[in-house]
Amino acid sequence: MAADSLPPSTPADAAPPSYRRRAWLMVMALLAFMLLNYADKAVVGLVGVDLLHDLGIDAGEFGVVQSGFFWLYAAGAVAGGFLTGRIPARWLLGGVALLWVLCLLPMVWSTSFTVLLVSRMLLGFAEGPSAAMALGVAHSWFPADRRTLPTSLVIAGASFGPLVAAPVITAVVARFDWHAAFAVTAAAGLVWVVVWLLVGRDGPEAVGHAGSIFVDLPERVPYRRLLASGTVVGLTVLFFATYASVAIKVSWLPLALRQGLGYDATTTGWLVALTYGSGGVLMIVFGAVSRTMTKRGAGVRASRGLLSCVLVAVAGLCTMLWPALGRGPAQVFFLVVGTSLCVGAQGVAWALVSDVTPARQRGTVIGVMVSCYSMGGVLAPLVLGGLVDAAADPLDGYRLGFAGLGALLLVAALIAMRLVRPERDVASFAAAAPPAKVAVDA
Template identity: 65%
Template structure:
């Protein structure tokens, strides 16, 4: 035994480390549920779409406006909450966000007004704007940089698990009672999550220290935002997320109606079928998150392990999305639709890890807020465009086929452009070189803000 070492020192350290790990994975589980609830809230209107069109006397274009309205204040919510990060503990920010979700759902428990539906969707979008920034920021605070891929993928999987779990349940509630009851159920679920989060939620210790460098050049403690946000990797991430969010927005907004109005499935069957893309996405997200982490351990660059992997998945998903409308309705068509959506969703875990590769810890929340503000425009535009295409087509199926073909082209093009832009090693080296040049001759680091 070394001089001065107590017999209990190592067991105490091991116990502390084990307790911290348990807490970290408990927080990951809570954030998984957080993301799941956020996306379950989004799909309520889509699953109730046929009934809402009838009861609120809407056409396809108006329905597109409602679904687009969800994203009108999305960016504002992300940016405003980003300003509060660091000033208010994440425990209270996430709890407040989920509480606002529940409040936005309650009016539709009794209302049958188109205006009320639009306003409540706008409020829900405002509350859900900061969801990604908060959830991934807290997740990254519990794990060192080289171990973030899997927990990030698990939290990301909530995006697909929410609709996967909620689809059959919400459809059954609507069929048994009404769409009003579905809104009541989701509001109650949000309130339950708030209580649980306030009991167990907190930020981890990682932001307090300097992140371990993942590349040959260490990431500076701070990078000027003008340089950071105009770097090719951050622009590439924004392009990739814009394309993938177009897909997510259309699936959340229009997939149930595509299955019912376009392909002719009944409500119960559509409620189950709508879960298939989300099931594929949840599984592939975890699988490719593990693949990404394994590639990193084997010495592959972050450009390959996270960037090119994510872009390749999105590009392949885009090609499948272009292909499925050309098939006749049936099992093969549903399988191709599921594959396209699943591959795009499967890219999310590795893609989000790119942010921590090039963005200093103290600037991540603000940067994610800017990314959310940009890619949320895909959510604004995509449902509107599809609604107009369906409204102007000779048949609903023709409109849906054209809309998904356009979506596939957007995905494939966005993936190719992002793959060309994203290179974390190159940009991190440039940030480090700029930091050295900005340092005074005495050798003391100069502020980079």
């Protein structure tokens, strides 16, 4: 147990103020960790038009580069899930972030398509376990019934990263060139590593205490039952669709706005930033909404499962609609709502993963889920790149691609609504668990 952690028997309300401050300090540091994670993902998309020109590649090859980021993502997620809990968070997250920096550096000077592709593949491997690691550390500092808001804040870093990166990188490229954007993101990552090594720590749940909002969840469930449960399968389907949306937004949205709809570079940068910023805000808002629903007596399925599914369904409808509209306020509104609700659902849904997963098995389960849903990130950029290449007008390819993405989100939400039943699944786990041994006096 970390030296500054509470004993597992200490009630959360009795925690000293210094402990609570440390817990929220960890949340802010992990938010910055995810912010940098997604800024690194977004940088190629944000410099995409200039990069396409300088490297002499077409939309199909650009789709390969963006898909390549996810080719080793699943392997990294599984490896990270295995290491989570076995290596102190201070060294594990610091080492992972340092790998990001090393993967970004070659593009500070290189103009090779091969170097770009390889560096993105390695960066994907290094970033694969990021969400699982960050959530594991954040959850170790909070009891289960207070975990939704911290989870939403950490995952919100995924939106704040491109929010910060979009205008900064646009300005850097305008002042220097696209190589400088990689230098800036690498330098920011190095600063975070230094700060994290000074302040980063595991919380009391790092040794397996306080796992779930369900008191009858067993300490261990056979993986075949856990991974095949309706809630885990349904959430994985939901995350597959939302991750495809994230991959498209990171890799293709700036190009769709510039090449397809004709926005200039500065306007594109601010529109991209707006989609990410609103997503981060709504992730926090819906984390608080979920918490309020729980306090007012709503079941876990409603407050965390159905809420997430409804948000993704509405996001799907907006995603199908906005590319078909002409440039103007209506198009911007549906673009922002579609991307924001999709991201806003993720924080709430991630909290539900912890509710149905024993603490000691959580890192492995999240790693397996990430390895499955990350295929959405592999396929979506490739498909959209092919559609744009095959279309006579790039705008037609973008419209068809985003319409398909919206349909995927809607179908995934409906499937998840049917499958996600945490109360039922936990009751099933408890019923199948071996009875606890009772000591008998001699």
